[in-house]
Amino acid sequence: MSDAELVLRSTRVITPEGTRAASVAVTAGTITAVLPYDAPVPETARLEDLGDHVLLPGLVDTHVHVNDPGRTEWEGFWTATRAAAAGGITTLVDMPLNSLPPTTTVAHLRTKQRVAADKAHIDVGFWGGALPDNVKDLRPLHEAGVFGFKAFLSPSGVDEFPHLDRDSLARAMAEIAAFDGLLIVHAEDPHLLAAAPQQPGPRYADFLASRPRDAEDSAIARLIREAKALHARVHVLHLSSSDALPMIAEARAEGVRLTVETCPHYLTLTAEEVPDGASEFKCCPPIREAANQDLLWQALADGTIDCVVTDHSPSTADLKTDDFATAWGGISGLQLSLAAVWTEARRRGHGLEDVVRWMSTRTSELVGLDDRKGAIAAGRDADFAVLAPDETFTVDPASLQHRNHVTAYAGRTLYGVVKSTWLRGQRIVADGEFTEPKGRLLTRTH
Secondary structure, X not given: OOOOOEEEEEEEEEEOOEEEEEEEEEEOOEEEEEEEOOOOOOOOOEEEEOOOOEEEEOEEEEXXXXXXXXXXXXXXXXXXXXXXXXOOEEEEEEOOOOOOOOOOOHHHHHHHHHHHOOOOOOEEEEOEEOOOOOHHHHHHHHHOOOOOEEEEOOOOOOOOOOOOOHHHHHHHHHHHHHOOOEEEEXXXXXXXXXHOOOOOOOOHHHHHHHOOHHHHHXXXXXXXXXXXXXXXXXXXXXXXXXHHHHHHHHHHHOOOOEEEEEOHHHHHOOHHHOOOOOHHHOOOOOOOOHHHHHHHHHHHHHOOOOEEOOOEOOOOHHHOOOOOOOOOOOEOOHHHHHHHHHHHHHHOOOOHHHXXXXXXXXXXXXXXXOOOOOOOOOOOEOOEEEEEXXXXXXXXXXXXXXXXXXXXXXXXXXXXXXXXXXXXXXXEEEOOEEOOOOOOEOOOOO
């Protein structure tokens, strides 16, 4: 530790080996050692004594819709990355749609990168998009450093990002498998969605009926068949249907290269509590019943579900009408994800080590950043969140850093107050005060 520039000391540091009292040495933005709590601090190093606050690795959120450029009134890199930093997230990967242009060519990726470069308070990477007509663009995007490719199997909600039918899915997956890329999929069967009852209006029960579980189950079964045939890497986005869990577990046992995520809103909110007309709760697939939620938690515990990400998908407030059929579908939760998940996890007997595994370690592994992110260990980036896990706060939408102050968590009391967030050894937010943007743009390296 003789050349350390910074030492963070806490009685509770979450490391890959468990939670322990430790001193974490940092040099040039990298963790150089995790040492005993009472290790002597070099004269050249600045000591940050965190007391009993928990030192976590910064969270890595691999499912965020920033919408910039083109729909920046919905969200933008400046506001999204401030919200993320306030919530203990130090890395996000931006989804390829809801911005104009979508990230479906190398030229469009370069546009995104130029817009983000001087606005990012945290590190930012990018997904590419797989459309029916851009198979020729997939390999160039992969070589330009996107972390994988997003596809929809049902309409996406925006005209410029059409979904893949059976044939175009097979073509895209074959091309991506040829260079061992990662295909990430919004899995709902459009035919089963079309056959479901469509009843517009404010009743949440009607909206829930319009997005049945079997639409997810059928689409996931199709993905598994295609992935098995091509030995392709496939990731199921925002799983909400617990009915799909047995086939997912079976496929993985058979060696299918399949990973799965779910989201804080599926783990913490239930259909039974959604008020009619409250479309801040609308997302696709939908928030389902409490019994379904219990099974998602079991699947997290046993590893069938790999990770938890926000699917932060905001819009302007006027698009959140009281008609569930026409309101924009998306939950704004970037700043609140850690607290929301921790609140429910502790109630169910899980520890912060579990939350870190779901929201930092495994998300880093998903996108191949686990050599730099996702753990407090020597050689990793010095990205941290400092958390007071037993303190509570009540969600006031006006206090959020999101561009539009609409959230399904309004008025909820949550455990876990983020005291400060650090990026490569620099404190980027503390007690609501932010530095100028210090984030870097990330590209896939392996």
